[in-house]
Amino acid sequence: FPSRSQKPDFSVLVPKNVPAFAQTIKEQKVVVDELSNLKKNRKVYRQQPNSNIFFLVDRTEALSQCKNTLDQLKKAHQELENSEKTKVKK
Amino acid sequence: MEAPGGASPLSPALVGRLRQEHEKVVTTCQEKIQHWKKVESDYEVLQERLRTLPDKLSYDIMVPFGPLAFMPGKLVNTNEVTVLLGDNWFSKCSAKQAVELVEHRKKYVRKAVDDLQKVMKNFESRVEFTEDLQKMSDAAGDFVDIREEIKDDSIETKGKYRTAHKPHSKPKVSDAFEVDFLANGRDTKSVGRFQSEEELWARLEELERQEEILGELDRMPDTVETNGEDTTSSEEEKEDKRMDLNGTYRVEDCITQGNFQKEVTNSDLFVRHVNGSTYYHSDDEDDTDVGDSSVPTIFFSHTVEPKRVRINTGKNTTLKFSEKKEEAKRKRKNSNGNGHGHATPELPNIKTPADIYRVFVDVVNGEYVPRKSILKSRSRENSVCSDTSENSAAEFDDRRGVQRSISCDEATQSDNSEGILEEEEEVGQQQLPKKLPASSGTTEAFSGTVIEKEPLSPSLIPHPVIAHPVLPTILEQKSEEVLSKASEETTKRISKFKAARMQQTN
Structure with a gap:
């Protein structure tokens, strides 16, 4: 019972095009929502990228991290859109 | 640039393929x-994990x-990592060493990424x-190939x-020529350029x-010489006279040929x-x-020319000293005919300072004394004066005149070591008659200030200076001449010149 594995997409890689951004942001939103709705006794594991090992992490920490990444993604997405708009204007 | 047509190797299809x-x-x-970059990011994550492990x-x-x-399980021995070295070989190392390996x-x-980016x-x-090439290769492109066919005629x-x-070739008629000389001939005003x-x-x-x-009038011995007179004969006569009197030779010929x-x-x-322009320098x-x-005199062909003018005479563009010499000889002859005595022939000849120098030195001295300094200075000055504008010439520094004269002298000397003096004398005579008309017509030749290089001839100098301010060197020569022979003749000569000038000016 204790374990429920979450696979937070730890991709720090910032997608370069807008649709990829939307995809990653969508995933990140799902993760945050899932984590926020977890029961307190649930265990959260994070997969070591490029491997098959899952490390146990604290649920609240995972939630905060996911929220931070989500914010970053949103910011990056905003900047990208602005830059593209300016390019179009030019 | 490729030709749009297609003869060029860059056909649109090939260019497109290349692109x-x-x-x-x-x-x-x-x-x-x-x-x-993905690999790099993976390594970064791994590195981070190894640091915190x-x-x-x-x-x-x-x-x-x-x-x-x-x-579920537990990860223990967190500081012990096996690293894949390659080909399924592993090495056991600590997390820190693993981090270094990852860094490596x-x-x-x-490096791989950078290389790829460069490529x-x-x-x-x-x-x-290639895109530009495509544009150029397209007939309707932005670039047009401009070609002009060259015909053989073009x-x-x-x-x-x-x-x-x-040096002896005849001058082209077409060359524009300023008639400074014409001024000597008295009608210089109208001269302008002969087209x-x-x-x-x-x-x-x-x-x-x-x-x-003029010759009939006997005022201008130089100009007096008519066309009918043969320059050769006159020259010969003059030469003989010169030989007798001064023994000086005309260096003009040499000078003309050379420098x-x-x-x-x-x-x-x-x-x-x-x-009448029948004679050429060579003759x-x-x-x-x-x-x-016979006489070892150094003659400078220094330009008697009031100014350096390129005359576009049909045959000879450039006037040669020989002609000047002839003129001087003629003048001398005329002068001799007029007044028998050296002074008389010389006086008419000395219209330009250069002429004065030559005549006086040669004739008056009669000594074929190659006074290098005097000759040089005189010849130089004469040349300078003649070259430069007459009025301005007087103003010119003696130095310039000296330098030019030196160069001329050297050249003349090199050409004719023996005859230089004689030539100079002759030249001077020739120049004198030439200049004389100019002076008579216009006082320009001597109008300038006369520079006295030699202190010896003060008494004589003033007259020439006054008479011909333009030619400082001439003055010196005159002074020398006067000093040597001249007290006798010079005074007379000067008076004659002055009188002639006065008459002319009047």
């Missing part, structure tokens, strides 16, 4: 770069059983170039090929007529005007050289 290939390379490079003694993990199954691999990855840029530029050069004149040979010759004829008239073509040209102009030179050989 496609370049673009392929670019895209593959981009993919590779993406891959390597030793922080704890144990980690609760899910241990994978195959791709699908997990079982990251460098390699970065990509290179091919991107090639793509741009290759012809404008006019005739220019060839350098030989055509006909005009020039007509002018010359007029001048000759005038000269004849002083310009001066020579001027002298030639004078001669022509005076004589004069021969005559003068033969006659002068």
Whole structure:
């Protein structure tokens, strides 16, 4: 019972095009929502990228991290859109 | 530039293919770069994990059983890592060492990424170039190939090929020529430039007529010489006289041939005007050289020319000193005929300072004394004065005159070591008559200030200076001449000159 594995997409890689951004942001939103709705006794594991090992992490920490990444993604997405708009204007 | 037509190897299809290939390379490079960046990011994550792994003694993990199954477990020995070296060889090392290994691999990855980026840029530029090529290759492109077919006729050069004149070659008529000399002939005002040979010759004829008239009047011995008189004969006579009197020879010929073509040209102009332009330097030179050989005098062909003028006479563009010499000889003859005594012939001849120098030195001294300093200075000054504008010449520094005269002297000396003095004398005589008309017509030649180089001839100098301010060197020569012989003749001469000038001016 204790374990429920979450696979937070730890991709720090910032997608370069807008649709990829939307995809990653969508995933990140799902993760945050899932984590926020977890029961307190649930265990959260994070997969070591490029491997098959899952490390146990604290649920609240995972939630905060996911929220931070989500914010970053949103910011990056905003900047990208602005830059593209300016390019179009030019 | 390719021709739009297609004869060029760049056909649109080939260019398009080339561009496609370049673009392929670019895209593959981009993919590779993406891959390597992914690897780099993986390594960074791994590195981060390895750094934090030793922080704890144990980690609760899910241990994978195959791709699908997990079982809870504990990760212990967090500071002990086995690193894949390659080919399934592993080495056991600490987390910290593992981090270093990861760092080393990251460098390699970065290098690969950089290389790929360079390649990509290179091919991107090639793509741009191929795009330009496509534009150019398209007939409707932005670029148009401009071609002009060259016909054989078009290759012809404008006019005739220019060839350098030989020293004795006849001057082209076409050359514009300023008539400073004409001023000597008294009608200088009208002279201007003769555009055509006909005009020039007509002018010359007029001048000759005038000269004849003048000769009848006996005012201008120089100009007096008529065309009918043979320069050769007159020269010979003059030469003989000179030989007798001074023994000086005319260096003009040599000078004309060698360094002083310009001066020579001027002298030639004078001669022509005076004589009708029948004689050329070569003839004069021969005559003068033969006659002068006896006296070791240094003659400067220094330009008697009031100014350096390029005369576009049909035959001889440049006047030669020989002509001047002839003129001087004629003058001397005339003068001799008028007043028997050296003074009389010389006086008429000395219209220009240069003439004065030559005449006085040669005739008056009679001593074939090659006074280098005097001759040089005089000849130089004369040349300078003659070259430069008459009025301005007086103002010119003695130095310049000296330098020029020196160069002339040297040249003359080199050419004719023995006959230099004689030649100078002759030249001076010639120049004098030439200048005399000018002075008579216009006081320009001597109008300038006279520079006294030699203190010896103060008494004599003032007269020449006054008479011919333009020619400082002449003054010196005059002074010397006067000093040597002249007290007798010079005074008379000066008076005559002054009188002639006064008459002219009046």
